[in-house]
Amino acid sequence: MHTWIDMANFTPWSALIGGIMIGLAASILIVGIGKIMGMSGILKSSLVSLPRFSWQLMFVIGMAITTWLYSLLIGFPELEMGQPLWKIIVAGLLVGFGTRLGSGCTSGHGICGISRLSGRSITATVLFLFSGVVTATLFAMV
Amino acid sequence: MSTSNKTNPMTLIISLLSGSIFTIGLIVSGMVNPEKVLGFLRLFHGWDPSLGLVMGGGIAVAMPTFFYVKSRIAKGERAIDKGNFDLPTATKITPQLAIGSLIFGIGWGMLGFCPAPVLVTAFAGYIESMIFVVAMLAGFWLHAKLIKS
Numbered sequence: 001m002h003t004w005i006d007m008a009n010f011t012p013w014s015a016l017i018g019g020i021m022i023g024l025a026a027s028i029l030i031v032g033i034g035k036i037m038g039m040s041g042i043l044k045s046s047l048v049s050l051p052r053f054s055w056q057l058m059f060v061i062g063m064a065i066t067t068w069l070y071s072l073l074i075g076f077p078e079l080e081m082g083q084p085l086w087k088i089i090v091a092g093l094l095v096g097f098g099t100r101l102g103s104g105c106t107s108g109h110g111i112c113g114i115s116r117l118s119g120r121s122i123t124a125t126v127l128f129l130f131s132g133v134v135t136a137t138l139f140a141m142v
Numbered sequence: 143m144s145t146s147n148k149t150n151p152m153t154l155i156i157s158l159l160s161g162s163i164f165t166i167g168l169i170v171s172g173m174v175n176p177e178k179v180l181g182f183l184r185l186f187h188g189w190d191p192s193l194g195l196v197m198g199g200g201i202a203v204a205m206p207t208f209f210y211v212k213s214r215i216a217k218g219e220r221a222i223d224k225g226n227f228d229l230p231t232a233t234k235i236t237p238q239l240a241i242g243s244l245i246f247g248i249g250w251g252m253l254g255f256c257p258a259p260v261l262v263t264a265f266a267g268y269i270e271s272m273i274f275v276v277a278m279l280a281g282f283w284l285h286a287k288l289i290k291s
Contacts, residue, residue: 006188009181011172015192018171019199025164026200027207032156034211034221034228037164039258044282053149055157060261062161067265070169079175079263081270083253092274094249096281099257102242103232106256107164109243110197115204116212116229123235128247129183135251136183 026112029059038108040099102128153223165262171196174262176254183251 026037033055046056070076099105102124104113109128113121172178173196181190214220215227250256255274264271 004189006181006190009178009188009190009192011178011192012195015171015195016199018167018169018173019196020203021163021167021170022196023200023203023207025160025162025167026204028156028163029160030204030207030211030221030227032160032222033153034223034225035157036228036230037160039256039261040282043257043261043279047279053154055149055153058154058157059161059164062158063165063258063261064265065158066162066165067169067262070166071266076266077169077172077175079268080177081268083270085273087252088270088273089277091249091252091255092277093281093284094245094252095256095274096249096278096283097285098242098244098246098249098281100242100282100285101238102244102246103230103239105246105258106197106250107258111200111204112208114197115201116208118230118233120230120232120235120239124239124243127240127243128250131244131247132183132251133185135248136180136254137185137187137251139252140180140184140187 022107022111023115026107026115030112036108036112038104038112040096040105041103041108044100098128150223150225153225156223164258167200168259168262171199174259174266176259179250179254179256179259183254 029035029037035055042056042059046054046060049056067076095105102109104121104124106125106128109118109121109124114125168174172192178190178192181188182193211227211229215229221227246256253274255271257278260271260274260278264275
């Protein structure tokens, strides 16, 4: 059992604590303003509603300010990037198109949708996890 | 008329707070790191269960909250900002939902980027994330064009 888990990279406590914070953020939004924390929808609406100052725009601004403060005060983690340009563009297009066609992403369906026991969201999550796993596994083989 | 559709200061402050906590959660959980996401999605390469725990932690907190919200709705109560609760009403599992989710998953599995974490890393200055965000917005636009035609 132990050997097929990547124990070197598995970070159970920070994953759990981070996840709890994500759940808290979703809770604040639904109880506070009655809205679902679905990032693809929020991002789209924040831009489409311009120049009106929407709650969605404020959400995205909160993300920006927090990222900058975090980077300043704590230091943003060093990440390995350098992916090929074509891959970034294709993946971005697929994520953009797919999240709109499917009405949500990992936060909207995966966290909020499952939490309210939505059959649509449970289905969506199973499907994007499935195609995610297949895709990631295939790309790792090439 | 939902008051949260107007730019009520309380609505904006709560939204700002939620976005901020969401961001810290994304960073702390490691989900901004595409390698951690791919570590979960890639089979046969040493499985990193972290993403599962992130989702589990999120659902553990959000699920009781949504139950609470449903009871508030049943009593005719409103959100803290006095606006209506805006829960999705669709229940049917449509081809769009299924196909869209599969397509999203493919894009996600290619790089381990999904909308929220990639936005954070774009704000943090990673060029690759910025390009991805632009491509993602183009994907939003393509979809909008498609449904209009």
